[in-house]
Amino acid sequence: MKNEEEEERSVHEVLLLVLPYLHSLFELLSMNRVSRLLKNAIRDETALWTNVVIEPLLSSRLTDEILSEIASKSAGKLKTLILRQCLRVTDKGLRRVVDSNPLITKMIVPGCLELTPEGIIGCVESLTKNNHKLETLHINGVYGFTKHHIAALLNYLPDVGAIDVEVCPKCDEVRMVPACSRRSCKESKERKCRGCRFCVSRCVECLVCLGSDTEVQEAACGGDVLCLECWLVLPKCRFCNKPYCTSHSGLRQEIEDTDDAARPMFECQACYYRAGTNPYDAFDYQI
Ligand SMILES: [Zn+2]
Ligand SMILES: [Zn+2]
Ligand SMILES: [Zn+2]
Ligand SMILES: [Zn+2]
Ligand SMILES: [Zn+2]
Numbered sequence: 001m002k003n004e005e006e007e008e009r010s011v012h013e014v015l016l017l018v019l020p021y022l023h024s025l026f027e028l029l030s031m032n033r034v035s036r037l038l039k040n041a042i043r044d045e046t047a048l049w050t051n052v053v054i055e056p057l058l059s060s061r062l063t064d065e066i067l068s069e070i071a072s073k074s075a076g077k078l079k080t081l082i083l084r085q086c087l088r089v090t091d092k093g094l095r096r097v098v099d100s101n102p103l104i105t106k107m108i109v110p111g112c113l114e115l116t117p118e119g120i121i122g123c124v125e126s127l128t129k130n131n132h133k134l135e136t137l138h139i140n141g142v143y144g145f146t147k148h149h150i151a152a153l154l155n156y157l158p159d160v161g162a163i164d165v166e167v168c169p170k171c172d173e174v175r176m177v178p179a180c181s182r183r184s185c186k187e188s189k190e191r192k193c194r195g196c197r198f199c200v201s202r203c204v205e206c207l208v209c210l211g212s213d214t215e216v217q218e219a220a221c222g223g224d225v226l227c228l229e230c231w232l233v234l235p236k237c238r239f240c241n242k243p244y245c246t247s248h249s250g251l252r253q254e255i256e257d258t259d260d261a262a263r264p265m266f267e268c269q270a271c272y273y274r275a276g277t278n279p280y281d282a283f284d285y286q287i
Contacts, residue, residue, distance in 0.1 A: 049070070049071075049073040049074035049075075049077070049078065050074055050077050050078055050079045050080070051078075051079060051080040051082075052070055052071060052074070052078060052080070052081050053080070053082040054067075054083050054086055055084045056084060056085055059083070059084055059086045059087070060085075060086075060087060060088070062083070062086045062088060063088050064088070064089060064090055064092060064093025064096070065093075067086075067089055067094075067097060068093065068096050068097060071097040071100065071101060072100070074101065076100055076101055076102075076103070077101070077103060078097070078103065078104055079103055079105050080104070080105065080106040080108075081097065081101075081104055081107050081108065081109075082106070082108040083108070083109045083112055084108070084109075084112075085110070085111035085112065086109075086112050087111075087112070087113050088114065089109075089114060089115065090119075091114075091115055091118070091119025091120075091122070092119075094109070094115060094119060094120075095122060095123055098123040098126055102127065102132050103132065104127055104134060105133055105134060105135045105136065106134075106135065107134060107136070107137050108136065108137075108138040109138065109139060109142065110138050110141045110142070110164070111140070111141035111142070112141075112142060113141075113142070113143060115142050116142075116143075116144060117142070117145045117146070117149040120139060120142065120153075121149065121152055121153060124153060124156050128157070134157065135157075135159070135162060136162055137153065137157055137162060137163050137164070138164040139163070139164065140164050140165050140175075145165065147172065147174060149174070150163070150165070150167055164176060165177075168195050168198075168199055169194050170194075170195040170199035171195070171196065171199050173196065173198075175198070176196060176197070177195060177196055178197075178202065178207045180194075180207060180208060181207045181208045182208045182209055185209060201216065201225055202225075203225065203230050204219065204221075204224045204225065204226060204245045205226055205230035205234070205245055205246060206227060206229070206230055208227050210225060210227060215227070215228045217230075217231035219231075219243060219245050219248070220236075220237055220240065220242035220243060220244050220248075220251075220268035220269075220270070221244050221245055221248040221251065224245050226243070226245065231243060234246075235252075235264070235266065237266060237267050237268035238255070238265050238267055238271075239267055239268070244268065251268070251269055252266035252268070253266055253267045253268070253269065253272040254266050
C-alpha cells in the first residue's frame with residue numbers, strides 16, 4: 001500500500017513536470033481543488049508563484065486584498081506580474097506588491113483602469129532603484145498618460161521596446177506605435193509611416209501600413225482592415241466573403257456540415273443574424 005509520504009512525493013514530481021506549462025492563476029486555482037496533497041504542494045512550492053498571471057474571467061474578481069495574498073506566496077521572489085484588465089486593483093494595491101517584491105522584472109498591467117500614471121511611475125521608480133532591474137512595462141489602456149509621464153518613465157526604462165506605449169509622432173498622444181512590417185518602411189531611415197492606429201491605417205494581421213497606393217480590404221470584424229495578401233489567405237464568410245482577422249476568429253458562426261469532406265464554412269455575425277440561419281429564430285422569419 002502506498003503511504004502518504006510516497007504519495008506526496010509523486011504529487012511533487014508531477015507538479016514539477018507540469019509547472020513550466022502553467023501560466024495562469026486560473027489553472028493553478030483549478031488544480032487547487034484537486035486534492036489536499038496537491039493543494040499543500042502548490043502552497044509550499046514558492047517557485048510556482050514567481051509568475052503571477054491574472055487574465056480576464058478571473059480579473060474582475062481580483063481585489064487589492066486578494067492580490068496581496070497571492071503575491072505573498074512568492075515570499076518576495078515574484079519576477080513577473082501580469083494583471084490584465086483587473087479593474088479593481090488600485091495604485092495602493094499594486095504598490096504593496098511592488099514594495100514586498102523588489103525583484104519584479106516584468107510588470108504588465110494593460111487595461112487596469114483604476115491605476116494612475118503617478119501610481120505606476122512610483123512603482124517603476126521603486127523597482128529600478130538599488131540595481132533592481134525592471135525590464136518590461138505594459139500600460140496600454142491605463143488612462144491619463146501624457147508625454148511628460150512617458151518622459152519620466154524613460155528615465156527609468158530607457159531601452160527601446162521596454163514600454164509598450166510611446167508618444168505617437170503624428171498626433172502626440174500616448175499610444176501603441178506598431179513597427180511596420182513593410183520592407184521598404186523597415187529599411188528607410190525616416191520611417192514615414194510611424195504612427196498609432198488612429199493616424200496610420202494598418203493591416204491587423206501583418207501590421208503593414210496601408211497607404212493610398214495599396215489595396216485595402218475590409219474584415220468582417222468591423223473597423224479592422226487587411227492587406228490583400230492577408231485577406232486572400234483567411235477563411236471568408238460564405239455570404240459576404242469577408243474574413244475575420246485571427247484575433248476575432250472566435251466570432252465565426254461555424255456551419256455544421258454533414259459531409260466530412262467539405263471545407264469548414266462559417267458566416268460572419270452580421271450575415272448570421274440578418275439571414276436568420278440561427279435555428280432558434282428561424283420561425284420568426286416565416287410570414
Ligand atoms: Zn497618432
Ligand atoms: Zn497583411
Ligand atoms: Zn510602413
Ligand atoms: Zn458575412
Ligand atoms: Zn478583427
